[in-house]
Amino acid sequence: MYRTHTNGQLRAEHIGQEVTLAGWVQKSRDKGFIVWVDLRDRYGITQLVFDEERTPKEMMDKASKLGREFVIQVTGEVIERVSKNPKMETGDIEILVKKVTVLNESLTPPFTIEDNTDGGEDLRMKYRYLDIRRNPVRENLIFRHKVSMAVRNYLSEKGFVDVETPYLIKSTPEGARDFVVPSRMNEGQFYALPQSPQTFKQLLMVGGLDKYFQIVKCFRDEDLRADRQPEFTQIDCEMAFIDQEDILNMFEGLTRHLLKEINGVEIGEFPRMQYDDAMKLYGNDKPDIRFDMKFGELNDVAQHKDFGVFNSAELVVGIAVPGGNKYTRKEIDHLIKWVKRPQVGALGMVYSRCNDDGSFKSSVDKFYDQDDLAKWAEVTGAKAGDLICILSGETNKVRAQMSALRMHLAEELGLRKADEFAPLWVIDFPLLELDEETGHYHAMHHPFTSPKPGQLEMLDAKPGEVKANAYDLVLNGNEIGGGSIRIHDKETQAIMLKHLGFTEKEARAQFGFLMDAFEYGAPPHGGLAFGLDRLVAILGGQETIRDFIAFPKNNSGRDVMIDAPAILDQEQLTELNLKIDLQEK
Amino acid sequence: MYRTHTNGQLRAEHIGQEVTLAGWVQKSRDKGFIVWVDLRDRYGITQLVFDEERTPKEMMDKASKLGREFVIQVTGEVIERVSKNPKMETGDIEILVKKVTVLNESLTPPFTIEDNTDGGEDLRMKYRYLDIRRNPVRENLIFRHKVSMAVRNYLSEKGFVDVETPYLIKSTPEGARDFVVPSRMNEGQFYALPQSPQTFKQLLMVGGLDKYFQIVKCFRDEDLRADRQPEFTQIDCEMAFIDQEDILNMFEGLTRHLLKEINGVEIGEFPRMQYDDAMKLYGNDKPDIRFDMKFGELNDVAQHKDFGVFNSAELVVGIAVPGGNKYTRKEIDHLIKWVKRPQVGALGMVYSRCNDDGSFKSSVDKFYDQDDLAKWAEVTGAKAGDLICILSGETNKVRAQMSALRMHLAEELGLRKADEFAPLWVIDFPLLELDEETGHYHAMHHPFTSPKPGQLEMLDAKPGEVKANAYDLVLNGNEIGGGSIRIHDKETQAIMLKHLGFTEKEARAQFGFLMDAFEYGAPPHGGLAFGLDRLVAILGGQETIRDFIAFPKNNSGRDVMIDAPAILDQEQLTELNLKIDLQEK
Structure with missing residues (x-):
């Protein structure tokens, strides 16, 4: 038996018991006269202690050589910690080690096995078995x-x-492309996944x-x-x-x-929404309704003035950004730049500030008076302190653009809360x-x-x-x-x-x-x-x-990690009666 | 809503209720003035009744046209059956139908949807969706x-x-052959399953x-x-x-x-057995121990007489077939023929009958006396009324042959009971x-x-x-x-x-x-x-x-059923950069 307990199990009530634990060396602190080792497994961390008063010299030496991620097994007595750690579930106790066995050594891992690791994604993927040792994964x-x-x-x-x-089924020429699987038993024939x-x-x-x-x-x-x-x-x-x-x-x-x-x-x-309404109100068939900012269609109240951009548009649509009037001119310019990025594709953005005193200040004041802007606020549901953002153009496109803007703003404003459903x-x-x-x-x-x-x-x-x-x-x-x-x-x-x-x-x-x-x-x-x-x-x-x-x-x-897919050897290809035909392309 | 209850649900306590059921027509009995229909779903069968006294003429006509495996929905009243069927869970009641809707018709199924069907395996595989309707499947x-x-x-x-x-992993040239899966994204490379x-x-x-x-x-x-x-x-x-x-x-x-x-x-x-013992005692690394017939190695007691077959054998091994002395000469000849089949591969079989009076009668009485045969019985554990079957030859082969014979005899004697573990x-x-x-x-x-x-x-x-x-x-x-x-x-x-x-x-x-x-x-x-x-x-x-x-x-x-695997069309093969190369073989 490799262990009597896991590393998440021991509490004050176990003090005085002899236990055997196994796991990985998370870290060790070697003060010369005393060595502490944090022993980790899936279930938690237990602190081991070796000190020169109570530990034989030979074992002290062994303890000081335990590297990170070594796999060890220890037997010892559960003792009360002098300085307890209330943040650790096993923080009341430590193990005074009487026997230690190195079950396997470890090279220095290519990244730290910590909640916040220094490893980049590629490295963590290549050494996924080390990444999985990290608590979050x-x-x-x-x-x-x-x-x-x-x-x-x-x-x-x-x-x-x-x-x-x-x-192993039959290939369908419909939808996405199938992975195909040649069958040796049925020569020249293929399954599909x-x-x-x-x-x-x-x-x-x-x-x-x-x-x-x-x-x-x-x-x-x-x-x-x-x-x-x-x-x-x-x-x-x-x-x-x-x-x-x-x-x-x-x-x-x-x-x-x-x-x-x-x-x-x-x-x-759960609320239910018709697809057509989702497209109309959110420009999207999978709207995030943790926050509002519903679309207000402004054609009726923004067309037939002298503003050609709106007049020629199939759809003029606005959203009220809550508290958005706090955005500086520079920040709004940034937003305009954002919607004009090729990934979003808008030609520009009109906005109207809803001031605290009930007045409005828009980027198109030349064409629209306060009454017009008041109507925009009504349609988009904007209140004093909000910012109305308006996009216009071909319906499908402008909806997609506005949907992207809405999500972007919600992200910026912290409205997409991970613990809200x-x-x-x-x-x-x-x-x-x-x-x-x-x-x-x-x-x-x-x-x-x-x-x-x-x-x-x-x-x-x-x-x-x-x-x-x-x-x-x-x-x-x-x-x-x-x-x-x-x-x-x-x-x-x-x-x-x-x-x-x-x-x-x-x-x-x-x-x-x-x-x-x-x-x-x-x-x-x-x-x-x-x-x-x-x-x-x-x-x-x-x-x-x-x-x-x-x-x-x-x-x-x-x-x-496993380097797949890979090139097959000729024997495998011949057996399958397949030939990789590089000429055809 | 298609149903208020399933077809396995209604009991006497529901009598008087109006219910809606849906399912398949298992069978119908049409007496002209009365039609009974057995309606089936996953949960059971409920009897429907239409009779000319209580059912409108139009619905009587409809009822008499309901074919096997038609999918119907009925609404009606739960009534007490005149002749109850204690074998059916719903046997106390039937449904006096007030409304019937045919949800889907059915062609005559290619085999009967009964516990014991008339369909052969190929047909049942081809129409697996019908086979699954059968209770046992x-x-x-x-x-x-x-x-x-x-x-x-x-x-x-x-x-x-x-x-x-x-x-989708990497191919291993070890063990059985892998199915391989060409990757479009990584040209000329393959995953393995x-x-x-x-x-x-x-x-x-x-x-x-x-x-x-x-x-x-x-x-x-x-x-x-x-x-x-x-x-x-x-x-x-x-x-x-x-x-x-x-x-x-x-x-x-x-x-x-x-x-x-x-x-x-x-x-x-669970008992534990060493591999070597399993091979020695059962000739097999997965012995069926629901029954005995352990191997007895007879080299010591059967060799060094004048019987050359045994003398030249690496292993002489016997089993005691419980009650096997009841086998007639013809039945034993049949067994001998059985072990000589190429699938088993023995050259012959020696046997010794253990008579009720304690005497023995073997097929090699010329070489062995009663004392010898008594020793065989001792080693194989044979009792009066048993039959000792003996094979000889090269150890590995004779063990495999004897194991096959042991399983065959156990099957014949009904010792491989499905409800015993x-x-x-x-x-x-x-x-x-x-x-x-x-x-x-x-x-x-x-x-x-x-x-x-x-x-x-x-x-x-x-x-x-x-x-x-x-x-x-x-x-x-x-x-x-x-x-x-x-x-x-x-x-x-x-x-x-x-x-x-x-x-x-x-x-x-x-x-x-x-x-x-x-x-x-x-x-x-x-x-x-x-x-x-x-x-x-x-x-x-x-x-x-x-x-x-x-x-x-x-x-x-x-x-x-789905006809897979199948031949891919040229477009799919070209996209995969694959060519079926029929010349190579």
């Missing part, structure tokens, strides 16, 4: 475990069955399983944006004999349970989305999402206006989950695929198995998938998902 | 869910942290996580034997600061918990195993397994005799788990890899990250992995793992 992993367990137990109690769906278990969970519903869930890895062979992983984890759920209301209630319940269980926060009924359902998403590049419509959610009752007929005439039984769960400005009520009959599915540009033959080849299944008594069904990586990060009060993944990949999709 | 999936949840909650309570390890998270869980131990578990998919691109899947699921576990005893106790605890929780069976301390630890496995084909030694468990203390030095001189800190958990003749105490220092790992035929450069390229990790304070650690598929099947009283997998692949590694 380890606690994040344990936090993720707790969330997963809470999810599983909640859903299991609600009658959901955890079913493993296959990882699932982007989600979507069709399988639908088949489970056709199979009468009624309620399914799974915490499951999914894969996308896409160029990675920052903080997006080629493999990611979903809480994948599906229910049969339900309508949208049932789904929203069920997963609102799960989310509320997590917020309470994990964060100790009680949240009442504001969930929101966004509902009634459009069924289709126009790809501006190709001019084609594609499924906004996925091709299995059902249109709202009676709207199927509009698909030909007004494809962009058809609404779907689709919903997103938004938390603090992040989409943490999304889903839909599915199509469950072959005819509707065929119509949908046709509108998405599949020929009948392609639809058959790709989704024949699903459409066949719909002919054998498919029940109405729908579901939702949470992005576990993001959910965990947000519940954990952070937005960097990588910090909650044990072995993440970098922005090039590489695991720098 | 659905119950198996729910059973698997229960086992998984019990495992997770038990380990979580014991302080294990569920950590997700990556699926993990055969197990072995090195990652070791890194988590180096990272101080102390106790790790995960229920995780693993992958092997091997030719499939019957009932072996290219993707399979492990309960993967690792602990730090432990010795073998700690591991055995921990996972014996988990297994005992599962047997109690899932099967209601209380099992005491006999777990067993097999310990002290050899470190290395000789590959008879190549003459090379390879790691019996894996290259990270530590040798027994002090035996590292024997690696050069007697590689085959070095024992490992390796152990298997056997249940009813199946290996359900296996593991080892790992090497945790760089030097030992280097020596081990050298003995396995890796050059220093190869070892570095392949396992450099792990050996580096060992230099930064790796703690002693070890673990175990259960094969979840097999564990679930055995706990479920069956041995066919495919029955417990929602979407299994056939013996060619194909999912016939």
